[in-house]
Amino acid sequence: MICSKIKHTHYLFLVFIVFIISCSKDSFDDTTTDNEEGVISDTPENSITTPCDFDISNLTADTTITIDCLLDLNGATVTLPANVNFEFAGGDIVNGKLIFSNGTIDGRLLSSKLEIEGDVSLASPIFKFYAVRWDIVEGRSKTTSEVALKNTEILEKVFFFTKKLGASTFKIDKLDAFFEVTKTTSTAINANWYPTLEAVNIPSNFTLEMTDNTHLRIFPGDKHNRNGGAILAVRDAENITVTGGNLYGDRDQRVFSPDDNGLEGSHLFYIHSGRNIIVDGVNFQDGSSGTFAIFSFGFSYNPDYNPTKNVTIRNCVIKNSRRMAIALVDGRDITIENNTFIDAGQPSENTDGGEVGYAINIEPERFRDENGVLKERQRVFNVSIKGNKESGSRGGFLTLTIGQDITVENNEIGTRVVYSLVSGVKIINNKFKAIGTATDSWGIFAAGSGETVFNNEIAHNTIEGYSAGIIVGSYDAYIHDNAITNCGAGIQLSKATKARIHSNTITVEKNGIQATNTNNNDIEIQNNTITSASGFLVYFAQMNNQAAHENQKVIFDTNKFIGSRAITFSNSNGITFRNNEVDGGLEVGNTKHIDISSNIIRPGDRSGIRLFDTHLDTKITNNTIYQPTGGTRYSCIDNNSTTPSEVTTSGNTCN
Known part of the structure; x- marks a missing residue:
């Protein structure tokens, strides 16, 4: 039995009761809900196509309408009285516009075929997205740059549209589509291209939930367009969570220029002056310039500086990123935990590995002015990198070029870590085990000198299988309680100053501690146990x-x-x-x-x-x-x- 009822909520309570009793239970159970695993249905829930037998042009105030039929507005614009609410029961509303006055509508009734205006909110803050209801074109064979650009426009528009209506959680299940993010969409004369603006932007106070069935892909760049970009972006926004799904770059489909210096390509996710951002359990693959780029508007010494802060990237898999997986150049209170990094910066089918080659690169920009005063255009501090697994990176797991108060702990590392012009760095409780070509290199390199290098610590790590366990070439390094085994050399000193090397256990094939063709000063090597099988x-x-x-x-x-x-x-x-x-x-x-x-x-x-x-x-x-x-x-x-x-x-x- 199909029920199409109009209810006056304030004074027809008895009619409402009769309505509930008279309609069969099956008419309500016809909708599709999340199953026990939280997976959304592959198809929309709007399955009823029987035309409605009522007219909404004469509605009165305080009315609730249950849509269990196909309501075709035939191009009309209907201005609704106050407090009109639309409930969903398997039907649809198409071909027209509704103008509300303090009403509500079920999100399952929204689509590209219905315009909504006025004072209206969603009946539930959870919105479920179905590509077919919003004219997203899926699949590679049907996609051109123009189609992918339209996909980008549509998805961002629906994000902000539903957010405006009160959605706090946006759910996507089955979706496999390309998104064009390299073209300038502004119609202004001589408009500039802004990569975070051209991505699919996510609004503030918003949760995007995707599943294993969600596949978002960058449309490949070509020789006529060298711009980068990213699929998703946080741009001057806050309180955002993104979970699940799969994002794919174009590193093996993109056409790079003959003179590419290793910098071309796109990322997959931008965080540009984001605040309170969580990215959890997303799979990333084949970024042609990298995966994450984290940065801020303005320079740190200017009044308009708008820093990124309180960002968490966790439980993600980041695979086959060209250049690097995470580029952090400006941000504070950043957590990178329990992620898996695979083959960052390695050559692939169609590309070299680009420059850098580290899974994580922390490299804010600074300079000295004409008076020799250090000026920080960008700042990175209070960073936690913990519980991650890494293997196969061409350069290494982590390079800390500039930054303050960075803790690297409890990671499983198959390549290398290096720090340079940093202070307050702690590399502690990590497990280094050289994999592949990493056996020909060092495990940890403490480098960098000058007044900004101090109070750095390397402690309680296990380091196995490298040509050298730790190279110390910096100022004020405290290296203690590490276990270095099965390495060519244990600890190498190279232009180190004020280093304390205490209570380490070194068991190696060749030299336990070595320093050749170099100088070192104020070095204290104390309470270590050094064993060498055949070397010095x-x-x-x-x-x-x-x-x-x-x-x-x-x-x-x-x-x-x-x-x-x-x-x-x-x-x-x-x-x-x-x-x-x-x-x-x-x-x-x-x-x-x-x-x-x-x-x-x-x-x-x-x-x-x-x-x-x-x-x-x-x-x-x-x-x-x-x-x-x-x-x-x-x-x-x-x-x-x-x-x-x-x-x-x-x-x-x-x-």
Whole structure:
């Protein structure tokens, strides 16, 4: 039984009761609702095509109409009295305009075939989108740039239209369509192209829920159009959540210019001065310039600065992004957690990997003015990168070029992390395990110097399978309680200053700690346990050997060295080696200002301390040295210095 009833809500209560009783239950159950998994029906719920047998032009105020039929307005504009409400029961309203006065309408009655004006709101804040009701064209074979551009216009229009009517949640299930985002749509003369403006913008105070059946694709760029773009954008908006769905870039369909310098292409998601933004559980693939770009309007030192803040990207899969997966150049209070990054910056079928090649790139812009004052055009601070999994990135997982107070914790990393001109960075509790070509590189590189580099920490990480575990070349790095295993070298020092290297466990094939052809100053290496299978426990060569570095110092204190080969200091300057336990002995030659004192040395098949070539101000004092096991050719101290007057030996014991 089809019921078409008009109810006067204030004074026809009894009629309303009769209406409920007289209509069969099946007429209400004819609508399709979410199933237990929350998946929306593939087809619209407007299944009834029987024409309505009533006229709405003579409605009175305070009327509720149940639409269980096809209401064809035949091109008419109907101005409704106050408080008219339209309920949904499987029907539809088409071919006309309704002008409301404080009324409501069920979102399932909205479509491109019905215009709505006036004071009206949705009966429910949850709106379900069906492409066929809004003239979205799906599929590649039917799509041109013009069609894809119309798709972009339609989807954004429906976002804002339903938001204006009171929708707070916008649900999309089955949708597979292309969106053109590289063309300027402004009709103004000489209009500029703004990438975030040309994307599908999401309004404030809005949740976009997509499913595994939702596929949004960038229409491929061509040789006539080098603009980038993104499918979705947050542009000066706030309180937005996006969940689920699949977004695809055009990196293997796009036609790049012959002189592309690695910068061309599109992103998939822009956050441009967004506030309180969550992107949760979205799958991203094949961004031709990257996946996320996060930035802000204005410069940080100007009054019109409008920073991005409080952004969370979580539970997403980001695969095969050219250049990088996330480019963060301006923002604060950013969380990137529990995502999976796969093959960022790798070459693919139709493209090279572009520049950068890191999964996450944090790189705000700054400069010094004519007075040498540091000016920050962009700022990034208070960032948490945690619980992510990464593999296959060409450059690495993360590069922190500039920024403050960034924590990188509990990630599973298959490539590398590097930081440069940063402060307050904590790289803690991560699991580094080199995969593929990452075995030929380092796990962590602490780089950068200057007054903006300080208070950075690398701690409690496990690092396995790299050619070098950690390279330290920065100022004020605190590196402690890391476990470095199965690496070619453990820790390498290269132009480091004020580094504290404490309580690490290093078990490697070659050199435990090394510094060659470099200088280092104010370095404290303390309470570490270093084991080498076949290499040097410590290997310093051509370190601090220039006149400019003659006052620089490196201190080894209370470490334990386990291995058959020697600790070697060659052509080096400014080393204090005290209170350590050594298996394998020491070799010291062509050195200046060396102090070896109060150590316990068990040399095995070599001399305990062997001095060779020249020395200047070298002290060998109060060491306990065990007799070598290699026979009479070795001794506790084998002094072959060519400058014996520069070597002081006293208080040593030979057991």
